[in-house]
Amino acid sequence: MKKVIVITGGSDGLGKTLTESLSKENNVIILATNEEKLTNVANNNNCNYKVCDVSNYSLVEKSINEIIKKFGKIDVLINNAGLWIQEELDTNDSERINSVVDVNLLGVINCTKAVIPVMKQNCDGLIININSQAGINHKAERVVYNATKWGVTGFSKSLADEVAKYGIRVSNVMPGMMKTDMFNKMNIQKNMDNGVDTKEVARLIQFIIDTPSNVMIPEVGIKNINN
Secondary structure (H helix, E strand, C coil), X not given: CCCEEEEECCCCHHHHHHHHHHCCCCEEEEEECCHHHHHHHHHHHCCEEEECCCCCHHHHHHHHHHHHHHHCCCXXXXXXXXXXXXXXXXXXXXXXXXXXXXXXXXXXXXXXXXXXXXXXXXXXXXXXXXXXXXXXXXXXXXXXXXXXXXXXXXXXXXXXXXXXXHCEEEEEEEECCECCCHHHHCCCCCCCCCCECHHHHHHHHHHHHHCCCCCCCCEEEECCCCC
């Protein structure tokens, strides 16, 4: 039976790769803010989409309710949307700081909050938070980014304890640097040769989804051995 899978940030990077991989055998719905990109990815993969800013709970709740009305359930939520920020804290733009915190952390909380009721009702569900190695490490000039990712780590661990009794599983996935356009979007020149191919991360996500519902993979990392 096809699973209903919601992917945030599904129009680009890892989200796009996940959409290409998972939509072949599942009902995939991608969320992002750029409708042009969403339409293109959705049309190429025969999946559904919702224009949605994950940092706005009202929009998230509306999108999730529409998905439930159409498909009757949500089996898997993949919290993938994320933004990058760099430089020393005092030189970071305050609006950019707010956006990064709102998307990277609040967005994860918002989307998760919105899907839990239907997962509780079905006594089943899987929430996969695409985190980062930055969620367990620390580095200068990345204090805001790392703070959001450490937040996702704490959120994932605590949530796993909270919802296990309802048959809901939570996985905290922590990739190292991936071969995406995230740095280019910020005009940051970075050698990506040792980055992880998004297809390899997608294979890991597929494995987690395919794992029996009585087995939880609470935390897993993936990185290039040369990085």
